[in-house]
Amino acid sequence: MSKIRCFHCNEPVLCGDEFQTRINGQLQTMCCPGCQAVSQAIIDAGLTNYYKFRTEPGKRQNALVPDELSTFSAYDLDEVQADFVHQEGELSEVSLTLDGISCAACAWLIEHKLQHLPGIARVSVNTTTHRALIHYQKAALKLSDILQAIARIGYQAAPYQLDEQEVRSKRDGRRFLIRLGLAGFATMQVMMFALALYSGYFTDLEQEYRDYFRWVSLIFAAPVVFYSAVPFYFSAIRSLLMGKVNMDVAVSIAICGAYVASCIATIQGTGEVYFESVTMFTFFLLLGRYFEQNALQKASVSASNLHKLVPLTARVLRNNKITEIPARQLRLGDVIQVRPGETIAADGQIAAGHSSVNEAMLTGEQLPVEKQAGSDVYAGTINIDQPIEVEVRALGQDQLVAKIIRLQESASHAKPRIAETATRLSGIFSTVILAVAALTWLVWHFYRPEDAFWVTLSVLVATCPCALALATPTAVTCATAQLTKLGIIVRKSSVFETLPIITRVVFDKTGTLTHGELQLHAWQSDAVTDQQAALNIIAHLELGSLHPIARAFSPYLGQSLAMTNISHLVGLGVSGTLDGTLYKVGHFEFACPGADRPHWYQHTDAGQQVWLSQNGTPIGCAVLADRVRQDSADTIRALNQLGISVSIASGDRSEQVNKLAATLGVTEVNAGMLPADKLNYVQSLQQTHKVAMFGDGINDAPVLAGADLSVAMGSGTAIAKNSADTILLGDHLCRFVQAVRIARATRRIIYQNLYWALGYNVLILPLAVTGHVYPYIAALGMSASSLIVVSNSLRLLRMSP
Template sequence: MIMQNCYHCNEPVLTGNEFTTFIDNQDQLMCCPGCQAVSQAIIDSGLASYYQYRSEPGSKQTALVPAELAQYSAYDIPEVQQDLTHKVDGINTISVSIDGITCAACAWLIEHKLKQLAAITNISVNSTTQRALVSWHEESLKLSEILAAISRIGYQAAPYQVDEQEKQSKAEGRKFLLRLGLAGFATMQVMMFALALYSDYFTLQDTQMRDYFRWVSMTLAAPVVFYSAQPFYFSAIRSLLSGKLNMDLSVSIAIAGAYIASCFATINGNGEVYFESVSMFTFFLLLGRYFEQKAKQTASVNSSNLHKLVPLTAHLNLDGDISEIPAKRLKLGDIILVRPGDIVAADGDIIEGKSGLNESMLTGEQMPLIKTINDSVFAGTINIDQALTVKVTALGQDQLVAEIIRLQEVASNTKPAIAKLADRLARYFSGTILAIASLTYVVWLQISPEDAFWVTLSVLVATCPCALALATPTAITCATAIFTKLGIITRKADVFEKLPRINHVVFDKTGTLTCGTISLENIVLTDSQDEQTVLAYAAALETGSLHPIASAFKAHAHTDICATDIQHHVGLGISGNINTDVVKIGNADFVGVDANHCNGKLLWLSVNGIITACFSLKDALRVDSLATIKQLQQQNIDVSIASGDSASHVNAIAQQLNVKNSYAGLNPKDKLDLINKLQQTQDVAMFGDGINDAPVLAGANLSVAMGSGSAIAKNSADLILLGDQLSKFNQAITVSKLTNKIIKQNLIWAFAYNVIILPLAVTGHVVPYIAAIGMSVSSIIVVSNSLRLLRIKI
């Protein structure tokens, strides 16, 4: 019998075919249950390519790994971690997706739980994106142990992978919608019975029918209490585990208390029942929470996944033999070939060739940069003109694209002061109500023991923070609907709070103030050729070119005019033959024009050595750029321009738009430093378009991206303006001011109602069903006030 080795660790298999894992469409032998569990976890996690491309066998798993921990053990394998973690000075950093976060208390609990692990150097949890940024010493702590620690306190954690995150968000959204629909259906049914019960429709002789209606109501309300209201219970429990109090605690007590008390009343045949109140305020609370849930999903799905822009394959040059391999198999020092039109697969240095590279995914600027031997190129950028030979200098998490992601992650994990204040107020409010309710029960137990529970229940129901919980979400929902009509997408609810406070707006140039596309501004004919022919010649030469300038001539292509023997001269221009003519298009030196007589013209065309035309090209300003900036300045809002473009271009745009402050030649870090400096004295909004703007968008007080911008810029922004109208930002400010006003009115009413109803409930002047009606009316007032936003005219 031939001895076989374990497919996972390559150790001899002594257990026959007892342990197997289905890999590559066949059962593979494993030496022990540990290897079988880990290998199965790798397959179940969608990481089967590890076995295809690994260079060394995995570590032997000598112990039986529990199922819930096996999935985490797969992430300890070095080859798997390569694309997930970033290592600097012995410290690993990873972004972890965490399922189940509902509020800031959840983030606090996770942070403090992980801080108990000595090897953790830093942990920052973002409750909006439901992700954590974790740094730890790898030699002292395994990644699987970190994930298991999070799991033990009730949250499911895994390294952030966009496809899994999208799948989880959709599943969670469907579950939440089911809870909401069930609560809404039950509320409508139970309210029909409640109307008859509250109107004294049943006389003393109809107690049998009254009790029947109560039993039916109790049955209909049960799914609401035991299923729909679960998010409140879990949030309250997690809050208690973290040593904090939140509004969900009093909500949970009120829902459970009212339902249990109503069940006793139904069973005993006396007392009041409040099944409709339980169903109704559960539905209203879930409605507000549902909109909050949708906002979180929008914020988390596809956020910060720049790695999708890096190609999956690369052309490896091994002693002149070119082969296409998965980009993950590249190693430091490998030589790769980057052909014209290819996307660079890894950061590296050019060792042969000269070409223009479009780095708009990093810089936001469409004009290519000419790069030659010893210049650096970056993963995700596009080679335009000629083939390049590149030596790989960085891979995975060490590439520039990953560094931009980390800058964004760090900036977005910083909590604003208003968020911390809101957390404290919510805890104090809930704690105060619970303390008053407890004291009420103790006092009434002395005065009238039989009324103590009902009076206490009245306090909890009457002061249930339903209106307070709805005050902001309902107004935000209505304002978001207005924004949708205007073509504005919001990612964070605090946009409506931040917008009115903005007093400085910083604009990126390309793709924001300008359209981001090269267009033909003017033509000057210098020979006998007519304009139509000249444009057709230029279009013929530019056919097939990936250079942004080519787009300016595409519309003038003529089917009867074609160029042959086209040659691209990097950084100079293009030459070719049209019929019997030798035609060139490019800069002054290339076509033979004295640069001193260019008069600022960008491009020249020659036919058989004779200068025929010169073209002025421009990246056109958006039609409403000037009007938008003027309106902002009229509102005493300072305006600046910050761009990675050259000073001449930036200053020219600033002069056209009457902007005094302009900053040119800035890289992503420079822009973030500028924003941080301005934030010392002002609230700053940042307009961005390119991926390079992702960190600064996350770091600004308020961030805005144009709808035509890159996916990452949009995912980093608080606001996204669809289309090309900058003026929508001014409309957004108007809506936000009204929204802020409505929110303040709602909060004032919610607190005023509680201040008025609380002493009445404590003194026993409010019976529970009146308390429930008062709570519901308070909520309806808040919702109705918010709906006024839908009637405003912009």
């Protein structure tokens, strides 16, 4: 038996060193051509970290031979996909980074291409982050097929991985700066010669000097046209091949047309040259897009930063020994040790210790949350006070931080109707501009032929609809970043349209206005009854129940009792027998049928009353109360100041609903409502209002689905279960008020951007058509228009969250 093991699958190597792959600078031996080909594909795909962090060997690939292995087949391996593919029921979800995207038409092109592949469920491309979010059926379609389909239309795609994305962004940024720097340098040189040519109109300039200046300008403009402006050409070609027109079509025609015409004029020695307009237009367009990308990156780094908050290593307790290992090598059930001040490396449950944890990265709240044995903790949060031991319950894509990032990714890909309208308008506008430019050339060709070309060039340059395409996505991206800082996750595209026009908010009581956790507020009994013994009896009767009342008594579970004949009566209470004595716990009429209130009982409205009886005789009364959220009253007052009315729709039948409403200043109260009643109530309000419904994200699904906007109070376990439009990760209702303000500001800025973009084009178009705008002035105006739109959107990032 060979002692050499295959580096990829760990099977014995029987063929010597015939098959080898260089990994991390060292030649590694493989057992067969299949493993050699797969390992080489993994290295070629830039996934070297797979071999660095894997915990199990790969699968043997002897069925594969190099000729049959596609360029992207490494991405089909289950062990490689574990890092970036998430399973949602029958669908797989993957986020891809895309190279070569320049505008909304590029996104449409990729979406249109992929939607025709069998097995694709949903595709959305975000032009801000240059990423695509794809849901597909793994059984019907391979990931490599998706990557190949994207490659066939001229784009490069790869699964989004944080470190790889940062490296690619830096590389692309350097390449972009080279294009921009070259265009800027050439513009300065060509403008210097252009000034000499312009002066020739006022003084006599000899023919040989004029030709010299033109030829030098041609040489300096060439690298701008054939290198700096190349991204515009590829974007235009891809658009035309799909039968569409985007803004880069007009840009490419303007650049190439002006350069070719200027070259002909230079060679023939007659006519006008526009080299300075070509270089300046390209420079300003690249400069504008450079500032746009830098600005948009500020608004889209939050999700990436969440990944960075999770530590790379963890101290794991194995065989009574603490060992520091890469966090990726953790397994479910491992117990990790976290010291004060350290970041928790994985989702889990505290197995030992008592401390407080800063969960600001999840909820936006800086105040630490107290945690004890049995409490859930999450990767990326910081242990504050004491050392704790955490049992790992979730890893990788199942961790809360990964779920939040997926929700953010989904939100960033959501396209409000106004954004889709703006995208369609920019495409239509580009087509109209090309038609107007052609008509302009025809008119000027008959009116004043010598000016026809530069007037047409000015029309193409001045009216490039870059600002129109940027008007909505920049604002939505900035707003989403602000909401993320508040601990608010936007799940659906309709939020930014609905939230600003909400006129009524309906609160469910339990879990929204209150914490949803009943606690023992008071105990009443005669002097003979032992309180601890009575509470222990109630705890045993309620043992195993998931009802909130049962959870309120669970801390009082003491000495084990042989309780028998336990019976649960829904809506009434629980009965059971102990040593031949019948005990009942629940409503007074159930626990003490036919009995009068005992002399020791004192009436109270402080909470819900739970009676304990012994053979029908009342022996104790527990008063349970649910703590009101600290900012409930402030939130309702702030909503009223914004012109939003508030009501309560609760399933609680107790007087606590009315008491709570009076405390919070809510005048419209509905108690004892079933889920169907709540839905009917919301639908009746929708006749005159836009209604937002608050719930706990799990219960009351029908009314949450039926409201114009649904808001869930999200916890770590609830995030994956609810389908609300918006999730509040923390316990602060006031964040919703801030979200309303941000949404209203976002709507206002979107309309400002659209009005400016359309107004600018409406103003500049007649001036350009009538020959009042020179090409270089048109280039400057077009770039300034785009920068104004982006700068206006960035004001959202300066709003105080």
